[in-house]
Each structure stands twice: as C-alpha cells, then as structure tokens.
Amino acid sequence: MTQELFARYSFLLDRTARKVKQYAQHQFKAGEFDVTVDQWLVLKNLSENELLSQTELANLVFKDHPTLTRIIDLLCKKGYVERVPHPQDRRSFQLHLTDSGLEKVSELKPKILEIREKAWENLTPKDFEEFKRILDTIYQNLGGPSEE
Amino acid sequence: MTQELFARYSFLLDRTARKVKQYAQHQFKAGEFDVTVDQWLVLKNLSENELLSQTELANLVFKDHPTLTRIIDLLCKKGYVERVPHPQDRRSFQLHLTDSGLEKVSELKPKILEIREKAWENLTPKDFEEFKRILDTIYQNLGGPSEE
C-alpha cells in the first residue's frame, strides 16, 4: 500500500524540479540574461575552475557529453566561452571564459542567487538539511556516486 | 552566505530528478516495457480516469498541451490509446485506452511499483512526509497551485 505512494513521490519530484527550472528560466528571460538555466550552470562552473576539459566539466555538472557539447557550442556562439586546444593532447580542449563571459558571470551571479532564494520561502535551514539528505540518499540508492 | 547554498539545492534537485527518471527508463528498457517513463505516466492516469479530454489529462499530469499531444500521438501509434471524438464538442477528444493499452497497464503496474521502490531504500515513512512537504512548499512558493 505504501508502494502506491512511492510512484507519487517520483511524480512530485519531477514536477517540482521542472517548476524550479521553469521559474528560473522566466526570471532569466524577464531580466534579459541571454543564457538558459543550464548554460548558466556551465558558465558558473567555468568561472570557478579555469582550463577544464569537457569531460571534467561534464563530471562537475552531471551532464552527458553530447549535451555538454551543444551547450558549449551555444556559449561559444554567444562569445562567452572559447575552446582552446590542449597543448599536450590534441583530442581535447581547455575551456576558457572570455572577458565577455567573465563579465556576464559577475553581472548575473547576485541576481541569480536572489532568484533561487524564492523557492525556499517558509522553509528553515533544518529543512534544507533534510531535503539535501533525502535527495542524496535517493541519488545514491539509484547508483550515483556518493557526495564527497 | 546561505544564499550560495540555495543554488546548490536547486542543482541537487535537478540532478536527482534526472537520476530517478534515468534509472526508471533503464529498467523500462531492460524489461522491454515498450513505453517511456512519461508515456507510462499518461497511460496510468488514463487507466484511472476514462474518457478524459487532453486538457483534463494535461492538468492531471502537469504537462503542457503540446507535450501531451505528442505523447498521445506516440501512444496511439503503439496502439495503446485512441482519440474518440467528443460527442458534443467537435474541438476535443475523449481519450480511450484500447484493450492492448489496458493489458499493458496491468502488466506493467506491479513491475513499475517495484522499480520505484528502489529509490526509497534507507528512508523512513517520516522522510517521505518531510520530502513531500518540502517539495510542495517549493512548488507553491514558485506559483504552483496548492495541493487539494
């Protein structure tokens, strides 16, 4: 009987994740941020780790390689990122934020933190801990690597 | 400073939702279920509510109309669902599970409940309550309708 509930929770999880993304995307659009939510995730990680390869970046943001290839294509087209040939390994690139990309990150960072905050109204720091613990447990139950 | 954490939680939420879907999809494929996770959600809701219109169904599963149109197209192509013209309103359809669709639902239902259960190992019923409460709060914070 509780079994029936499990399916329900996976539904709520999916629905909420989509809502969170959709809400952020609306705010991004309203503020004319010129990037999508996923593009922002990539930009932000690049600003925190220079000279990553695409594989390293893929592991950081938990996206697969084809998806990342396309996101980077788009960010290159927008002039925020450059693919620099790796000096030793001709198969790979070092990803590099352009000046324009750096500027974009510092411009958007505070605005996006503010947008993200909205979701957590009426919730306590203890709730965050519980939420994180449950999400991580689910992730690991399904074969994901545990958080370091 | 806690601000930085918020962005992190939205990342974990997205990552976990994708993992849950990915895990289920792998099991669906291994079991040759012949439907995707989203197609299953639609089938299941149709089995619980006969003669829905697409709009009613869209509201149940929280998908937008174009997405639902396409999922139903695929389910029709697979022979699980039929669009029956609405007797009074020529704009709309009544969605109808075929015999094959009914059979598919009863065949898959127990298997899928079992798959869903996996995510909740090491978690208590109290955790489920907390999780549901937090997810619903986030959903409502971002403008979603509250649960009835």
Added chain:
DNA sequence: TACCAATAGTTAGTGTGACAAATATATAAA
C-alpha cells in the same frame, strides 16, 4: 614498428519541455 584498446569529442536520432502562433470550434455579447 604495427596493432589494439581506451579516451576526447562530435554527430544523428528520438523523446521531452517550454513557448509562440495557428486552426477549428464553441459560447457570449452586441
């Protein structure tokens, strides 16, 4: 040196999500 498996990245195909716009029909107002 020649072969071979592993790795980095890309491309193509399908399904889904969001959004805008179009079509057809229904209903209400003038």
Added chain:
DNA sequence: TTTATATATTTGTCACACTAACTATTGGTA
C-alpha cells in the same frame, strides 16, 4: 445574426537528455 472572445488541439522552433555510432588521437603491447 454578426461579432468578439474563449477553448481544445496542433504545429513549429529551440533547448536538453539519452543512446548509439563515428572520428581522431593516445598509449600500451606484441
């Protein structure tokens, strides 16, 4: 009745997730 507005669904476009297949390169090994 005519007009206006609202509703049900579809179509088109872009972005992302996942799979499979492909190219190029690397590094180990016979």
